[in-house]
Amino acid sequence: xxxxxxxxxxxxxxxxxxxxxxxxxxxxxxxxxxxxxxxxxxxxxxxxxxxxxxxxxxxxxxxxxxxxxxxxxxxxxxxxxxxxxxxxxxxxxxxxxxxxxxxxxxxxxxxxxxxxxxxxxxxxxxxxxxxxxxxxxxxxxxxxxxxxxxxxxxxxxxxxxxxxxxxxxxxxxxxxxxxxxxxxxxxxxxxxxxxxxxxxxxxxxxxxxxxxxxxxxxxxxxxxxxxxxxxxxxxxxxxxxxxxxxxxxxxxxxxxxxxxxxxxxxxxxxxxxxxxxxxxxxxxxxxxxxxxxxxxxxxxxxxxxxxxxxxxxxxxxxxxxxxxxxxxxxxxxxxxxxxxxxxxxxxxxxxxxxxxxxxxxxxxxxxxxxxxxxxxxxxxxxxxxxxxxxxxxxxxxxxxxxxxxxxxxxxxxxxxxxxxxxxxxxxxxxxxxxxxxxxxxxxxxxxxxxxxxxxxxxxxxxxxxxxxxxxxxxxxxxxxxxxxxxxxxxxxxxxx
Numbered sequence: 001x002x003x004x005x006x007x008x009x010x011x012x013x014x015x016x017x018x019x020x021x022x023x024x025x026x027x028x029x030x031x032x033x034x035x036x037x038x039x040x041x042x043x044x045x046x047x048x049x050x051x052x053x054x055x056x057x058x059x060x061x062x063x064x065x066x067x068x069x070x071x072x073x074x075x076x077x078x079x080x081x082x083x084x085x086x087x088x089x090x091x092x093x094x095x096x097x098x099x100x101x102x103x104x105x106x107x108x109x110x111x112x113x114x115x116x117x118x119x120x121x122x123x124x125x126x127x128x129x130x131x132x133x134x135x136x137x138x139x140x141x142x143x144x145x146x147x148x149x150x151x152x153x154x155x156x157x158x159x160x161x162x163x164x165x166x167x168x169x170x171x172x173x174x175x176x177x178x179x180x181x182x183x184x185x186x187x188x189x190x191x192x193x194x195x196x197x198x199x200x201x202x203x204x205x206x207x208x209x210x211x212x213x214x215x216x217x218x219x220x221x222x223x224x225x226x227x228x229x230x231x232x233x234x235x236x237x238x239x240x241x242x243x244x245x246x247x248x249x250x251x252x253x254x255x256x257x258x259x260x261x262x263x264x265x266x267x268x269x270x271x272x273x274x275x276x277x278x279x280x281x282x283x284x285x286x287x288x289x290x291x292x293x294x295x296x297x298x299x300x301x302x303x304x305x306x307x308x309x310x311x312x313x314x315x316x317x318x319x320x321x322x323x324x325x326x327x328x329x330x331x332x333x334x335x336x337x338x339x340x341x342x343x344x345x346x347x348x349x350x351x352x353x354x355x356x357x358x359x360x361x362x363x364x365x366x367x368x369x370x371x372x373x374x375x376x377x378x379x380x381x382x383x384x385x386x387x388x389x390x391x392x393x394x395x396x397x398x399x400x401x402x403x404x405x406x407x408x409x410x411x412x413x414x415x416x417x418x419x420x421x422x423x424x425x426x427x428x429x430x431x432x433x434x435x436x437x438x439x440x441x442x443x444x445x446x447x448x449x450x451x452x453x454x455x456x457x458x459x460x461x462x463x464x465x466x467x468x469x470x471x472x473x474x475x476x477x478x479x480x481x482x483x484x485x486x487x488x489x490x491x492x493x494x495x496x
Contacts, residue, residue: 002073004447005061005234006439007054009079009163010242011100011264014050016057017436018065018072019443023453023462025436029061036097041104044097047085050163051170055229062230069230074450076238076442077222078245079163081186084138086146086211087166089159092174095146098163099138106137107354113137118204123278125191125198127285127297129352135162136188140205153208160211162187164239168223171236176223179213180239181295185287190215192276192287192297217290218248219449238445240289242438243267247288247298249441250406250432251463253456258391258403259437260384262411264311265348266303268387271296272395281390282350291445291456299394301349301387305342307411309376312342319369326373327416333374337481338362339382339488340375347489350390355494362484377417381424382485388425403427408437422469426478429469 003026008015013033018026031053036044062069082101087094099105110130113122122130132138139160143153152158161169165179184190184197189207191198197212216222222236240248243261247269250259255273260266271288276297278285288298310326313319320326339361341347346354360375384405392398405427411417412431422429434440447453454462471478 001067001071002452003065003067003071004074004076004443004452005058005072006076006078006443006446007058007167008242008439009050009054009077009167011080011102014053014057015439016054016061017439017443018061018067019440019447021452023440023444023447025434027061027065029057029064031057039105041107043100043102045083045100047087047094047098047166050098051167054167058230069232069234072234073452074235074237074446075225076439076446077164077167077236078240078242078438078442079167079183081162081183081241081243082133082135082138083163084135084142084160085163085166086139086142086158086160087169089157089174092170095158096142099142101133103138104132104354106132106141109137109140122188122201125193125201126188127185127192127276127278128188129282129284130188131352134186134188136201136205136207139207143207150206150208153211156210158211159213161213164241165213168236168239171225171229172223173226173228177213178216178222180218180220180222181215181287181290182218182241182244183239184215186241192285195295217292218244219291219445235450236446237449238442238447240442240445243269243300244286244288244298245439245441246408246437247271247441248445249437249439250408251460252288252406253296253460256398256403257406259406259408261437262306262380262407262409264306264308266306266380266383268301268384269298270391272299273297277394279390279394281393282352283387283390283394284349299391301390303380303383303387304345304348306380306383307409308344309340309342309379310411312344313373313376319372324414326377327414329370329373330377330416330420333370334366336362336364336367336371337484338367338371338375339485340372340379341488341492342376342379343492347493350386351489351493353493356492359488359492361488361491377420378424380411380417381421382482384421384425385482388427400427404430406430406432408432408435418469419472422471423473424478424481426471426475428471430465431467433464433466
């Protein structure tokens, strides 16, 4: 028997999953990682803890499965994107905790760049908006603190990496300093036209190119896991940032196909083919994948609060005891047209308004927890509609009514939420047969590179729908409800 090992290093936990020769999940192991919040707006992880959870879950899943290490032909890695680490190239020790993608410590510097009219400069080169979300300003902050004169960086004594790059460096015992093109495209330092690090951006931010990893395709030779860890060397052949990995896992290989992942937040990516489209509606232009020389771009929209709104119902106002109760409560709600805008940490796409704050509108004397639960779940449908509308405006001619949205993530387990999503977004919702889309994406990349799995065209044919949800409300009702949502969002914003 032959197997593929997928390592899924996420924001709150690390998972290792074994896939068989038919790309089916055999077994998995998961371990949480510690979240550090040293100052308001700061979010950090311990890189050494992350690496330990990788080794622990890999060993655990192999033991659970009962296979031999020699039966694993390749490894795929997917990871939380934009999270930034620097380490000593000689000792291998990290200089500080990782700065997580959610971290906002470089907000003032980003404002300074925008005030100097650099927004278009960055967007044209990277497809991204200037924001602390991305790796570039995080890296500058770390270098200013640990290598202010850049002497160590220029001598090659320091290395930078996103999580994928750091893990590969550690697993290969320092023999591979590489990243894949999807992770590179999220750093705000990578030129998506030239497919290389952008020298003008590096000079502006005072980042020496010597510390950056070599960038490879998604299915490539990334290095070999040292036999010190598992007893035998194993090649790493598949790497992609988590949202691009899910796009690949969902087989969104044709222009116009969209996947949306519903976890703590929501990330929707639409394949826009091999031509760059710059968003005029505050979406991000990013690289979806590069496989066997074929490059595809994507428009991406990020919703900060999706599943987190259900966590808020449970943990903050305690109107539910378990997440699954939200859907059951919502079914009992009276029709009161209440709108819940969960802008707890500002609004993501298409607003990108960090000053917005959450609010519930339309409360009546007899409004109860049922109506609030319904409004919370509806906020996910409305926010998805926001993203789809932005995509429609950026791609003139895109018929949203014909979109079949491929979804994954924990919230897809709720039938009530998925029906609300279909009703308010106005599109058909497709839940795949295999829910492990992110891990499956990099497992396929690694196995395909080794000849274990079929090529992209056959992989697409094998993708299957487990369940479909179609809109049940009228178009008129949908538009009336959406108009109310837009009004509610405007009330949460300090400036429109």
